[in-house]
Amino acid sequence: MNRIRSFLKKEPVLSASAFLAFISAFLVPPSAEYLSYIDWRVIALLFSLMLVVSGLREIGVFRAIGSALLSRTRTTRSLTICLIALPFFLSMLITNDVSLITFVPFTVMILTMADKRSLLIPVIVLQTIAANLGSMLTPIGNPQNLYLYSSFSLSFGQMVLWMLPLSALSLLLLIVCASLIRSEPINVSPEKAVILSRKKLTVDLALFLVCIGCVLKVISFPAMLLITATGILLTDRKLFRTADYGLLLTFAAFFIFIGNTQRLPVVSELIRRVIDGKEMIAGTLLSQIISNVPAAILLSGFTDKVLPLLYGVNIGGLGTLIASLASLISYRCYTGTEKAEKGKYLLSFTLYNLLFLAVLLPAGWGLIAFFGA
Numbered sequence: 363m364n365r366i367r368s369f370l371k372k373e374p375v376l377s378a379s380a381f382l383a384f385i386s387a388f389l390v391p392p393s394a395e396y397l398s399y400i401d402w403r404v405i406a407l408l409f410s411l412m413l414v415v416s417g418l419r420e421i422g423v424f425r426a427i428g429s430a431l432l433s434r435t436r437t438t439r440s441l442t443i444c445l446i447a448l449p450f451f452l453s454m455l456i457t458n459d460v461s462l463i464t465f466v467p468f469t470v471m472i473l474t475m476a477d478k479r480s481l482l483i484p485v486i487v488l489q490t491i492a493a494n495l496g497s498m499l500t501p502i503g504n505p506q507n508l509y510l511y512s513s514f515s516l517s518f519g520q521m522v523l524w525m526l527p528l529s530a531l532s533l534l535l536l537i538v539c540a541s542l543i544r545s546e547p548i549n550v551s552p553e554k555a556v557i558l559s560r561k562k563l564t565v566d567l568a569l570f571l572v573c574i575g576c577v578l579k580v581i582s583f584p585a586m587l588l589i590t591a592t593g594i595l596l597t598d599r600k601l602f603r604t605a606d607y608g609l610l611l612t613f614a615a616f617f618i619f620i621g622n623t624q625r626l627p628v629v630s631e632l633i634r635r636v637i638d639g640k641e642m643i644a645g646t647l648l649s650q651i652i653s654n655v656p657a658a659i660l661l662s663g664f665t666d667k668v669l670p671l672l673y674g675v676n677i678g679g680l681g682t683l684i685a686s687l688a689s690l691i692s693y694r695c696y697t698g699t700e701k702a703e704k705g706k707y708l709l710s711f712t713l714y715n716l717l718f719l720a721v722l723l724p725a726g727w728g729l730i731a732f733f734g735a
Contacts, residue, residue: 375656375687376608379615386622399621400614403576403583404512408613409605410573410590411502415456416604417566417594421558424452424464438478439545445469446488446536450496458497458504458679459688465489466695476548482696483703487711488539490692491680491718495532498676499525501577504688505609506658506675511577514668518578524669527729528676528722535718562597569593609655616656620663633664641667642726645674646719650681669733673726680715680722683708 418424428448435441449461456464466486473481497503501511501521511521572589575581594601624630637644641661648657658675665671679686683693693711697704 373608375653376612376615378652379612379619379656383615383618383622386619390622390625396618396621400617401509401512404509405610405613406583406587407502407508407512407573407576408505409610410569410576410587411457411508412605413590413594413601414566414569414573415460416601417562417598418456418570419460419464420598420601420604421562421566423563423566424456424461425468427452428465428468432472436547437545438476438481438548439541439543441472441476441478441548442481442485442488442540442543443537445472445485446492446540449489450492450533450536453493453497454500454503457502458493458686459691461493461497462490462688462691462695465493466692470695470699478548479701481543482699483707483710484539484543484714486692486696487707487714488536490689490711491714492532492536493688494679494686495536495676495718495722496529498532498679499529502573504676504679504686505613505655507672508577509613509655509658510662510668510672510675513662514666516668521672524672524729524733525676528673528725531722531725532718535721539714539717565593565597612656613659616659620660624663630664637661637665641665641670642674642677642723642730645671646678646681646723649675649678649685651684653684653687654679655687670726670730673730677719677722677726680719682715683711685715 432441432444435444445465449458449465452465453461466489469485469489470482473479473485494504498507499522501507501516501518507521510516511518569590572581572586576583576586623633645654645657645661648661652660654675657678658671661671661675662668679689683689689711693707696702696707
């Protein structure tokens with residue numbers, strides 16, 4: 363019983379998705395058709411990107427980039443802007459959760475070295491927002507984008523065009539918030555990070571390009587999966603242990619639940635009517651409860667209006683601590699520091715998130731009207 367409680371606490375979203383899939387199986391008996399529910403391309407892409415990005419992180423690529431940039435900062439304001447810019451821009455390529463796993467501990471180390479621990483809360487909160495918002499620009503920035511990009515057969519250029527205005531506005535807001543931090547001189551020289559293996563770097567970058575080829579629909583997903591898995595197996599097989607299998611299973615369980623629900627006309631039509639014309643606000647609100655990845659999967663099965671849904675689940679990553687599960691990474695990292703102030707962190711996190719929501723939601727509505735979607 364303790365193991366079950368522990369699992370439910372550790373994997374609440376996976377547990378909920380599995381429960382929904384299980385219940386739906388009573389209404390639509392299991393059959394071979396279940397396999398057709400699952401978007402195998404999304405699963406293969408997510409899995410491959412997890413492996414490749416984990417490989418790049420383990421050999422120190424992202425820390426090396428961070429160290430090179432931070433060696434040129436001389437004030438608390440420039441340091442803050444740099445620490446926020448790192449996850450904002452790199453999350454577009456390495457996903458929001460990986461950028462936070464990499465740069466939040468790095469931030470704790472840098473600010474402690476600079477004797478600026480008072481900046482930990484505002485900087486980590488803004489880094490979290492930066493990763494969640496920077497990642498929305500590209501299909502590979504976060505799981506919900508990758509899923510919607512594949513599910514609605516979007517082009518790379520179309521998605522970037524739609525998301526660019528919101529990303530630019532987000533960056534402007536982040537810079538304004540960072541500029542409000544008092545500028546004081548600092549003298550911090552982060553230890554020079556080195557890339558541990560040039561050979562591994564070459565292989566991982568090549569595999570990353572293969573994944574991008576699949577995103578751009580130049581390479582088929584079975585070929586990409588075979589090449590990536592073989593490359594990782596031959597160079598660093600322990601990376602297979604680093605993949606987030608819980609997230610992959612969550613996707614599969616939601617696919618089954620949605621597939622079964624769509625075969626129940628009365629239920630399916632009711633959900634469609636409820637969210638019709640309200641996709642953005644539905645995505646934002648549902649994300650606050652179950653996080654934005656499952657919200658995207660659930661709602662996508664009952665609408666063909668992808669732009670409002672895309673905006674809803676990306677803006678919906680703001681708000682509660684579970685609106686984007688990547689936000690929990692930052693929270694756990696901060697609360698693991700000496701003299702952590704959990705209440706102060708949560709208050710700051712909530713206020714900053716509400717501020718960004720207050721600006722980005724109206725902007726999203728305006729852009730939907732502009733693009734005529």
